Amino acid sequence: MIPAASANRLGIYLRELERLERTEISTVNSRQLSENLGWSDAQIRRDLAVFGLFGRRGVGYTVKELAASIRQILGINRNWDVILIGVGNLGRALAGYRGFASNGYRLVAAFDNNPALIGTKIANAPIYSVERLEELVPTLQAQLAILAVPVDHAPPLAQRLSQCGIQGILNFAPVILKPVQTDITCVDVDLALELQRLVFAVVSRDRS
Amino acid sequence: MIPAASANRLGIYLRELERLERTEISTVNSRQLSENLGWSDAQIRRDLAVFGLFGRRGVGYTVKELAASIRQILGINRNWDVILIGVGNLGRALAGYRGFASNGYRLVAAFDNNPALIGTKIANAPIYSVERLEELVPTLQAQLAILAVPVDHAPPLAQRLSQCGIQGILNFAPVILKPVQTDITCVDVDLALELQRLVFAVVSRDRS
Ligand SMILES: NC(=O)c1ccc[n+]([C@@H]2O[C@H](COP(=O)([O-])OP(=O)(O)OC[C@H]3O[C@@H](n4cnc5c(N)ncnc54)[C@H](O)[C@@H]3O)[C@@H](O)[C@H]2O)c1
Ligand SMILES: NC(=O)c1ccc[n+]([C@@H]2O[C@H](COP(=O)([O-])OP(=O)(O)OC[C@H]3O[C@@H](n4cnc5c(N)ncnc54)[C@H](O)[C@@H]3O)[C@@H](O)[C@H]2O)c1
Numbered sequence: 578m579i580p581a582a583s584a585n586r587l588g589i590y591l592r593e594l595e596r597l598e599r600t601e602i603s604t605v606n607s608r609q610l611s612e613n614l615g616w617s618d619a620q621i622r623r624d625l626a627v628f629g630l631f632g633r634r635g636v637g638y639t640v641k642e643l644a645a646s647i648r649q650i651l652g653i654n655r656n657w658d659v660i661l662i663g664v665g666n667l668g669r670a671l672a673g674y675r676g677f678a679s680n681g682y683r684l685v686a687a688f689d690n691n692p693a694l695i696g697t698k699i700a701n702a703p704i705y706s707v708e709r710l711e712e713l714v715p716t717l718q719a720q721l722a723i724l725a726v727p728v729d730h731a732p733p734l735a736q737r738l739s740q741c742g743i744q745g746i747l748n749f750a751p752v753i754l755k756p757v758q759t760d761i762t763c764v765d766v767d768l769a770l771e772l773q774r775l776v777f778a779v780v781s782r783d784r785s
Numbered sequence: 786m787i788p789a790a791s792a793n794r795l796g797i798y799l800r801e802l803e804r805l806e807r808t809e810i811s812t813v814n815s816r817q818l819s820e821n822l823g824w825s826d827a828q829i830r831r832d833l834a835v836f837g838l839f840g841r842r843g844v845g846y847t848v849k850e851l852a853a854s855i856r857q858i859l860g861i862n863r864n865w866d867v868i869l870i871g872v873g874n875l876g877r878a879l880a881g882y883r884g885f886a887s888n889g890y891r892l893v894a895a896f897d898n899n900p901a902l903i904g905t906k907i908a909n910a911p912i913y914s915v916e917r918l919e920e921l922v923p924t925l926q927a928q929l930a931i932l933a934v935p936v937d938h939a940p941p942l943a944q945r946l947s948q949c950g951i952q953g954i955l956n957f958a959p960v961i962l963k964p965v966q967t968d969i970t971c972v973d974v975d976l977a978l979e980l981q982r983l984v985f986a987v988v989s990r991d992r993s
Contacts, residue, residue, distance in 0.1 A: 771972055773861060
C-alpha cells in the first residue's frame, strides 16, 4: 500500500513539472524542486523512489518523462467522465472550472432536484432530475461523481451513486462520507475546515 | 508544536460535536465518535489528550464542554474578519456560503481588478479595486484573506497582503504559496488536486 501523503505530494510535483514544461525546462533536480515546493530534497527523492522513479546522478530527472510517469501512476493519463450532483453556488463554480477539463476530466451530466434547473445546461452538460440517477448513470458510463448538495442530502445520495456503478465521489458537503460507504471510494473536502486550519495556524504562530 | 494532523482532525471532531448538540445529545464517548468518523477510538482519545482534553471513565466527554474547549484551542471562539480577493466563479460561491458566517467569519470587503465589479457588492460586502489594497486593508482591520484569482496573480498578491498586516491567506489558486511567504501563514487548497486524489484512490483500489 502506497502512503497517501506521498501520493498527495506526487500531485503537487506533477503540477510543478507541468509548469516547468510550459517554460521549456527539460531537466530538474530534487534541490530545485525543493526550492519551489517547500519540502526537503531528501523528502522529494524519497517520495519519487516509493513509486520507482529515480533521477540520474549529476543530471536529475527529465521533466517530460517524470511528468508522464507520474500521470500514469496517478491514473490521470486517461480521460475520466464525471457527473455533478447539485448545481448551486459551489456546483456552478466547479462545473465552470477550466482546470478540470485541462486535466482530462469531462463533465458529462449534472443532476439537481430544483425544477427550474432541470432541462437546462451547465458547461455544456445537460441537467437532469436527480430522480433519474439510477436510470441514466449506467448509460452515461461516468466513473466519478462530484457531490455539492446540502449536508443532509449527501449520505443518501452517496448510497444511490454506489449502486449505479460510480467508482468514486468527491464530496463537498461538510460530512464524512468515507466510513459510511464501504463499497465506493470517497474523498471529503470541507472548505470551512480549511479556513479553520488557517485560523489554527495563525493562532499557533501567535502563541509560540 | 502540536501535530497538524491532530489539529485537522480536531476540526472534524468539532463538526461532529456540533451535530450532536443540535440533536440534544449531552455526552459522547470515543467509541461513538469513532463509529461516525472512521478513526479508531484510540486515535480519537490520543488526539484529544494531545490538547489536554480527557473524558470521564464510564461517562465519556460532555458534548457542550468538549465543543467549547476545541473552539478555544482552534482559535474560533471569536469572530474573524475576512477579505476576498477575486470575485469570479469560485470567489462568488465562497462569498455566498452561509457556513462561513455560522462559524464566526465575517466578509468585510472584496477586491477585484475587473472594472465592471468595482463599486458593486457581494454578500453585503463592497467590492473595491485591488489597486486600493494597501490603502484600505489597514483600516478594515481584517486578519484573513481568501485568494481566488488566476494562478499567475496569486504570488504577487500574497506579497502585498503580508505587507498590509493580513495574518493568514487561504489560497485557492493552484500554486504553493507557503514557502514563498515566510512572514505570513498560508493554507493552499487545490480542488483539482482533490479530484486527482480521488482518481488515485480509485485506481489503487482497482490495482489491489
Ligand atoms: N458555496 C461554498 O463556497 C461552499 C463552501 C463550503 C462547503 N460548501 C458545501 O457545498 C454544498 C453545496 O453548497 P452551495 O453553496 O452550492 O449550496 P446551494 O444551496 O447553493 O446549492 C445546493 C444545490 O443542491 C441542490 N440539491 C438539494 N438537494 C438535492 C438533492 N437531493 N439532489 C440533487 N440536488 C439537490 C439544490 O437544488 C441546489 O441547486 C453544501 O453542502 C455546502 O455546505 C459550499
Ligand atoms: N472555479 C473553480 O471551481 C475552481 C476550482 C479549482 C481551482 N480554482 C482556482 O481558483 C482561482 C479562481 O478561479 P475562478 O474559476 O473563480 O476564476 P475566474 O476567472 O472566474 O475568477 C477570477 C477573478 O479574479 C479576478 N482577478 C484577476 N486578476 C486579479 C488581480 N490581480 N487582483 C484581483 N482580482 C483579480 C478576475 O477579475 C475574476 O473576477 C483560479 O486560480 C483557479 O485555478 C477554481
